[in-house]
Amino acid sequence: MCYILCKYKQLQYVIIVHMLFGLQLRQRMCAFVFNVIKKKFFSPSHFNLQPMAVRPENFTMRNLVRVAFLLVACSVSQICASFSFNTKDLVLLVNDSTTLTLTLTDNVLRNTTLILSTNHKDLLTTNVTKIEVTNSTGTNVWPVELFGHDAGHDLLKVDAFPPSIKCSDAFVRVTLQHSNELALFSVIVGWVYFVAWSISFYPQMYENWRRKSVVGLNFDFIALNLVGFILYSMFNVGLWIPEIEKDYISRNPRGLNPVQLNDIFFSIHAVFATLITVIQCYCYEKGDQQVSRTAKSIMSFYGLIIAVLLVLVYLQKIVWLDFLYYCSYIKLTITLIKYIPQAVMNYKRKSTIGWSIGNIFLDFTGGILSILQMIINAYNYNDWASVFGDPTKFGLGLLSVIFDILFFLQHYVFYSPKSSKIYDLTGCT
Numbered sequence: 001m002c003y004i005l006c007k008y009k010q011l012q013y014v015i016i017v018h019m020l021f022g023l024q025l026r027q028r029m030c031a032f033v034f035n036v037i038k039k040k041f042f043s044p045s046h047f048n049l050q051p052m053a054v055r056p057e058n059f060t061m062r063n064l065v066r067v068a069f070l071l072v073a074c075s076v077s078q079i080c081a082s083f084s085f086n087t088k089d090l091v092l093l094v095n096d097s098t099t100l101t102l103t104l105t106d107n108v109l110r111n112t113t114l115i116l117s118t119n120h121k122d123l124l125t126t127n128v129t130k131i132e133v134t135n136s137t138g139t140n141v142w143p144v145e146l147f148g149h150d151a152g153h154d155l156l157k158v159d160a161f162p163p164s165i166k167c168s169d170a171f172v173r174v175t176l177q178h179s180n181e182l183a184l185f186s187v188i189v190g191w192v193y194f195v196a197w198s199i200s201f202y203p204q205m206y207e208n209w210r211r212k213s214v215v216g217l218n219f220d221f222i223a224l225n226l227v228g229f230i231l232y233s234m235f236n237v238g239l240w241i242p243e244i245e246k247d248y249i250s251r252n253p254r255g256l257n258p259v260q261l262n263d264i265f266f267s268i269h270a271v272f273a274t275l276i277t278v279i280q281c282y283c284y285e286k287g288d289q290q291v292s293r294t295a296k297s298i299m300s301f302y303g304l305i306i307a308v309l310l311v312l313v314y315l316q317k318i319v320w321l322d323f324l325y326y327c328s329y330i331k332l333t334i335t336l337i338k339y340i341p342q343a344v345m346n347y348k349r350k351s352t353i354g355w356s357i358g359n360i361f362l363d364f365t366g367g368i369l370s371i372l373q374m375i376i377n378a379y380n381y382n383d384w385a386s387v388f389g390d391p392t393k394f395g396l397g398l399l400s401v402i403f404d405i406l407f408f409l410q411h412y413v414f415y416s417p418k419s420s421k422i423y424d425l426t427g428c429t
């Protein structure tokens with residue numbers, strides 16, 4: 001086709017300019033060609049074209065070339081035009097309004113209708129839903145006023161008819177919230193519990209280092225903790241992978257990604273902190289403590305489940321988002337059972353020596369604040385689905401709090417601290 005078009009010298013130059021030169025020159029040329037076509041319907045004399053001798057087959061080919069030229073000119077002129085808003089993300093209070101600007105950046109050579117729409121009309125509306133764009137050679141700007149009716153998350157988008165004009169950048173992600181103060185408070189709470197949970201590993205490490213012993217620290221708890229935090233890290237990091245995040249948003253169109261940046265930092269840090277504790281278990285006095293057969297069997301069972309899930313992903317029976325959800329469920333079951341060996345060990349020894357209560361205080365603080373942040377966000381954005389959209393995070397906070405209360409009772413009520421350096425581990429596994 002290019003060979004046929006290039007038989008016409010002037011048309012050859014137009015094609016070369018279209019391919020090689022910048023946007024402004026192409027726009028001017030397209031406008032010029034379009035006006036000429038309107039005045040004189042592709043007269044060969046106007047373009048000084050030198051077609052071959054007029055034969056039936058050449059006449060047909062000549063008309064085909066002219067039609068192709070017309071299509072190229074029109075398509076390029078339309079593609080040059082685009083629409084965009086002055087922002088891509090917006091935070092708006094409920095019962096408040098704001099004004100955006102929709103800008104036509106380039107020329108439009110024929111009348112176009114713009115349709116403005118939102119995904120949830122009960123959350124967000126605009127003062128205009130249709131804009132008529134007439135044949136224009138200059139930049140146009142239209143004000144668009146937004147009205148927030150309820151808390152949530154919505155998307156304002158623009159569609160052009162005919163659809164040949166570029167509108168891919170004409171959208172705004174809108175977050176509607178009840179209060180700016182609550183949003184700020186949620187951020188502060190999130191970072192406080194991140195710090196509390198992150199440093200909660202260090203009192204136990206310090207206790208081990210000070211005593212040069214890990215006697216009293218249950219190895220089943222450490223092993224299950226390590227596996228659980230690895231799975232938790234996989235879930236958090238995975239939901240920030242664009243393809244997986246897109247799947248999550250498609251399933252929860254009104255929701256936000258429930259995993260925040262501090263969640264990712266915490267989970268990865270937890271893996272490394274637990275690994276340090278594992279190293280201490282090898283270096284310091286441990287008596288006859290070891291990972292029990294029960295814990296080994298449980299972890300082997302989890303490994304088998306993960307292997308089967310990976311095969312299902314490979315066979316495209318499930319998607320990666322489902323795989324991560326199953327990993328989060330495994331993490332949730334680990335959180336449910338991982339404290340049991342330590343609680344049983346404390347009960348058998350009638351002592352909590354070797355088990356740092358500082359760890360429990362910080363863990364309790366982190367759990368309470370984690371639940372508080374999720375409740376604040378659910379109310380502020382009317383997004384209660386996000387509480388259940390991240391079952392690992394919610395379950396981690398709730399179950400940690402319950403077990404922390406049990407350890408408080410063991411340490412301060414059931415068993416008073418003993419000063420003896422001899423630890424009776426009879427019957428402990």
